[in-house]
Amino acid sequence: MGNVSCVFCGCVEQSSIGVVERWGRFEKIAQPGFHFFNPFSGECLAGRLSTRISSLDVRVETKTKDNVFVQLMCSIQYRVVKENADDAFYELQNPKEQIQAYVFDVVRAHVPRMTLDALFEQKGDVAQVVSEELEKVMGAYGYSIEHILLVDIIPDPSVRKAMNEINAAQRLQLASVYKGEAEKILQVKKAEGEAESKYLGGVGVARQRQAITDGLRENILNFSNKVEGASAKEVMDLIMITQYFDTIKDLGNSSKNTTVFIPHGPGHVRDISEQIRNGMMEGASAQINAAD
Structure with missing residues (x-):
């Protein structure tokens, strides 16, 4: 692996070793440093090897x-x-x-x-x-x-592309699962909120009706005590008439309301029809009399 040097002396560098031969046969290893060789006895430096990595x-x-x-x-x-x-x-x-x-x-x-x-x-x-x-x-x-x-x-490039696509698909699938779970939690919380709102609304309505009932009872008792001979039914009828006229007054104060009160029973519908028919006939008769 190296050239034979037939010289009297030689130097082996640091991180190297020399191979010394005698008459073409391995003799010894020369460590780094300066060495003398006797070419007359067949000794020579056959080559050097690096000991570095x-x-x-x-x-x-x-x-x-x-x-x-x-x-x-x-x-x-x-x-x-x-x-x-x-x-x-x-x-x-x-x-x-x-x-x-x-x-x-x-x-x-x-x-x-x-x-x-x-x-x-x-x-x-x-x-x-x-x-x-x-x-x-x-x-x-x-x-x-x-x-x-x-x-x-x-x-292979095609394999790397396929691996990336598989990884992307798996991540999208995982993202869809998380998104679905988040929407599920949102819907559950929304339903719970609506249920709580309806419950509280019902409690409010019940309390309102309880307050109305208490007020009506107090009014009936006060009226019965102050007006002799008045029964509870008569007082209740009077209160209902008063609320009816208050409602009519509120509707009349608003110009945007077009509310019409019509009795909703079958008998009341027949009476309304007869009243409309009679009104139309009376109107027609009045026009004929005016023409004569």
């Missing part, structure tokens, strides 16, 4: 159990294990391609057993499965998997 983003396209195609963006953070740096240097030519291949394999084996909703809810479990599998495989090559994050789940 590297990041690799892998986009995997697969489908779920309910046949929805999704794209998963995985972020893998890995580094070289210093103690096994020789394995990392000699065993793998391209570690990124190796990691990417295993991510593809694990994700496409695990995700098709999950529905889309379960995938969103359990993406941490998917990342855990990928991490465990990569740790076993890449550990043999001198690499340590630090973290794996499932940073994004991207369904």
